Amino acid sequence: xxxxxxxxxxxxxxxxxxxxVPQEKVxxxxxxxxxxxxxxxxxxxxxxxxxxxxxKQKLRAVAWDQSQVTDASHVLVFAAWDQYxxxxxxxxxxRSNKQRGLPNSATDAYRTRLIGMMGVKSAEENFxxxxxxxxxxxxxxxxxxxxxxxxxxxxxxxxxxxxxEILGLAEKGLKSVIVLPLGYRDETKDWLVNMKxxxxxxxxxxxxx
Amino acid sequence: xxxxxxxxxxxxxxxxxxxxxELLRQWRRLICVxxxxxxxxxxxx
Numbered sequence: 155x156x157x158x159x160x161x162x163x164x165x166x167x168x169x170x171x172x173x174x175v176p177q178e179k180v181x182x183x184x185x186x187x188x189x190x191x192x193x194x195x196x197x198x199x200x201x202x203x204x205x206x207x208x209x210k211q212k213l214r215a216v217a218w219d220q221s222q223v224t225d226a227s228h229v230l231v232f233a234a235w236d237q238y239x240x241x242x243x244x245x246x247x248x249r250s251n252k253q254r255g256l257p258n259s260a261t262d263a264y265r266t267r268l269i270g271m272m273g274v275k276s277a278e279e280n281f282x283x284x285x286x287x288x289x290x291x292x293x294x295x296x297x298x299x300x301x302x303x304x305x306x307x308x309x310x311x312x313x314x315x316x317x318x319e320i321l322g323l324a325e326k327g328l329k330s331v332i333v334l335p336l337g338y339r340d341e342t343k344d345w346l347v348n349m350k351x352x353x354x355x356x357x358x359x360x361x362x363x
Numbered sequence: 364x365x366x367x368x369x370x371x372x373x374x375x376x377x378x379x380x381x382x383x384x385e386l387l388r389q390w391r392r393l394i395c396v397x398x399x400x401x402x403x404x405x406x407x408x
Contacts, residue, residue, distance in 0.1 A: 309407070
């Protein structure tokens, strides 16, 4: 199936049946996240893969009791950098230069400009910029999951501070952005499964200039 | 023995008066849509 067919197939699954997603499919989705685009290639986020039932139960309690959090076999938590720092940015560029066989001086001008640009912004502004990059990864994850016929439910409806506390994200300089349960639809309980997918008409969405 | 409303509905359905499964499905859907905001709060559709 192609991308369009996969996107037509996917939906925000409302009920999952507890069936476990095979590890190779999870790995495929994680690789899509790893390979996706980000601003200046910084990838300013991490993805936590939650399979521990107790942790999932704790997360569900702070996510409006949404059943997918515990009925999914894997719950991905996208957590963005809480701030851009010189150290974090340098690490990304140094890794890239090393793997490409380039001296660090090759990217000095760009890196210095980037650090200067981020340095004048508040931690909050930088976090929002990092969070936007995490959403790009989310998009890639949704497409990859659909290709693997794995259902998913992207969620913003949770207490971010509580999730950060449960997963110890502050200690890592991270803040939760989005939660993505992965599993399989329960067609007998899912009221959305047979409903029409409704989207903004192309003529409203797209303007030819 | 008193017939429960469900038994009466099942009897009517088995006589071909209406599709019981479809009625059940629509009822479930109605309940789910009614509770939409709580069961699917702030998801990306």
